[in-house]
Amino acid sequence: MSAVERHRNILDFTLASLMRRKGKNSALIVVYTLVVFVLASALFFTQAIRREAGLVLTDAPELVVQRLVAGRHDLIPTAYLEKIRDIRGVTGARSRLWGYYYDATVGANYTLEVPLEAPPPEGSVIVGEGLARTSGAAVDSLMPFRTTRGEITTFAVSKILPSDSSLVSADLVLLSEKDFREMFGVDRAHATDLAVTVRNKKEIPVIARKIAEALPDTRTISRDEILRTYDAVFSWRGGIMLALLAGAVLAFVIFAWDRAAGLSAEERKEIGILKAIGWETSDVLLMKFWEGVAVSLTAFLLGIVAAYVHVFFASAGLFEPVLKGWSVLYPRFRLVPFIDFPQVAALFFLTVVPYTVATVIPSWRAATVDPDAVMRG
Amino acid sequence: MTPFLPRRSTLYLTFVALSLLVLAGLFMNGARRVAASGPRLAEERRQVRAYGLTDLVLFTDARYTRHPSMADRNAPFQDYPQALEHFPSGSLMPPPPHVRFHERR
Numbered sequence: 001m002s003a004v005e006r007h008r009n010i011l012d013f014t015l016a017s018l019m020r021r022k023g024k025n026s027a028l029i030v031v032y033t034l035v036v037f038v039l040a041s042a043l044f045f046t047q048a049i050r051r052e053a054g055l056v057l058t059d060a061p062e063l064v065v066q067r068l069v070a071g072r073h074d075l076i077p078t079a080y081l082e083k084i085r086d087i088r089g090v091t092g093a094r095s096r097l098w099g100y101y102y103d104a105t106v107g108a109n110y111t112l113e114v115p116l117e118a119p120p121p122e123g124s125v126i127v128g129e130g131l132a133r134t135s136g137a138a139v140d141s142l143m144p145f146r147t148t149r150g151e152i153t154t155f156a157v158s159k160i161l162p163s164d165s166s167l168v169s170a171d172l173v174l175l176s177e178k179d180f181r182e183m184f185g186v187d188r189a190h191a192t193d194l195a196v197t198v199r200n201k202k203e204i205p206v207i208a209r210k211i212a213e214a215l216p217d218t219r220t221i222s223r224d225e226i227l228r229t230y231d232a233v234f235s236w237r238g239g240i241m242l243a244l245l246a247g248a249v250l251a252f253v254i255f256a257w258d259r260a261a262g263l264s265a266e267e268r269k270e271i272g273i274l275k276a277i278g279w280e281t282s283d284v285l286l287m288k289f290w291e292g293v294a295v296s297l298t299a300f301l302l303g304i305v306a307a308y309v310h311v312f313f314a315s316a317g318l319f320e321p322v323l324k325g326w327s328v329l330y331p332r333f334r335l336v337p338f339i340d341f342p343q344v345a346a347l348f349f350l351t352v353v354p355y356t357v358a359t360v361i362p363s364w365r366a367a368t369v370d371p372d373a374v375m376r377g
Numbered sequence: 378m379t380p381f382l383p384r385r386s387t388l389y390l391t392f393v394a395l396s397l398l399v400l401a402g403l404f405m406n407g408a409r410r411v412a413a414s415g416p417r418l419a420e421e422r423r424q425v426r427a428y429g430l431t432d433l434v435l436f437t438d439a440r441y442t443r444h445p446s447m448a449d450r451n452a453p454f455q456d457y458p459q460a461l462e463h464f465p466s467g468s469l470m471p472p473p474p475h476v477r478f479h480e481r482r
Binding site for chain 2: 008009011012015016019049052053055056057058059060061064066068071072073094096098100108109111113115116117118128130161162164165166167168169170171172174193195219221222225226228229230232233294297298301302304305308309312322323325326327328329330331336337338339
């Protein structure tokens with residue numbers, strides 16, 4: 001009998017044995033699949049966000065200079081621009097005007113920002129797709145805002161940003177500098193923060209240090225630090241991954257522990273009978289190996305396919321309540337399926353291998369004992 | 378007469394092969410979508426450059442999770458000293474590494 005035929009015979013027997021405990025094994029596969037599904041969904045989701053953040057934010061300001069007052073971010077004097085421009089290696093410095101606006105009628109927070117390039121004409125705004133969806137704003141409709149003086153001012157919506165770019169613009173309200181300053185009462189001598197461009201990217205840390213020395217009440221945030229923020233937040237140690245993974249990993253540990261802790265009386269009896277009718281210890285171990293593979297590989301394949309569909313076709317709908325929190329305005333984005341294959345391989349080895357090993361080890365103990373003793377318990 | 382039933386191992390191996398085929402198809406679909414995402418990513422990059430954006434819109438409930446890279450460490454707790462952080466998104470988003478770095482500096 002060829003090795004392949006031997007394996008197939010043992011697999012036939014293993015599957016028949018699993019079918020005899022249909023209810024228990026089906027429940028096991030369903031729960032196991034769910035564990036893999038959650039783990040794989042978290043993996044796909046965080047990897048896709050990290051990659052997209054890395055690609056998209058490479059055009060973020062090279063250096064942002066913020067003023068801190070008593071530990072809080074405060075408006076920065078635009079007079080600082082000249083001091084920064086005087087630093088060797090700085091090619092430009094511009095003020096950024098941005099802030100938040102809470103729309104009490106919708107209950108949502110918007111980000112109001114004056115674009116660095118081509119701001120809309122005074123009296124008009126460009127809004128993000130998420131904002132338009134939530135507030136019902138349409139092109140040419142009027143959007144009311146309450147100014148810091150308590151007056152209501154309205155802006156005409158001149159454009160809605162495409163939904164494809166929701167991940168960066170869902171809650172944006174872009175307006176002119178004059179409108180922004182009037183609305184928030186920010187005088188021309190101040191800005192929210194400053195965006196600095198430098199000649200040589202390698203000099204960014206040096207220039208950041210020089211700015212900190214020249215303007216001790218400021219702090220700088222480089223583009224690399226912005227990018228590292230998303231790397232850190234969506235790494236496995238980051239909050240989101242940890243929250244999603246904790247439950248799934250714990251469930252998996254309980255599974256593996258249950259398998260490794262020992263065999264049921266029925267399983268021990270089965271091994272005893274097989275030994276008594278002439279099965280070798282290696283045959284029994286092979287059977288248990290196939291049992292572990294059949295359960296874990298089935299769960300892995302079903303779980304990973306379901307996770308892919310969930311994250312990349314259904315926009316990770318099951319994570320939405322987690323991510324939404326108290327947000328009224330929530331971006332709807334279809335993630336680009338950036339798959340990290342080493343991570344998929346790691347998931348395979350972390351889910352299939354331990355379960356299979358945990359199935360084989362207790363059987364090895366039972367298979368090496370005298371069949372008579374095993375059957376008598 | 379007993380109807381012909383394929384062996385269990387044949388059924389199982391067929392299931393595994395089909396699943397792998399579906400998975401390969403999904404990954405190929407993913408590769409195609411990645412290749413087709415060029416214009417979308419270019420538009421996002423254009424907006425980031427033109428509007429001077431620094432962060433992704435993932436959470437809009439708290440400002441330190443809307444713009445995590447711009448946040449300071451006190452932001453979640455500034456209602457009053459020893460205030461508890463109360464936005465759900467705050468528990469999902471740890472402070473960025475450079476905030477810790479700035480504190481050490």
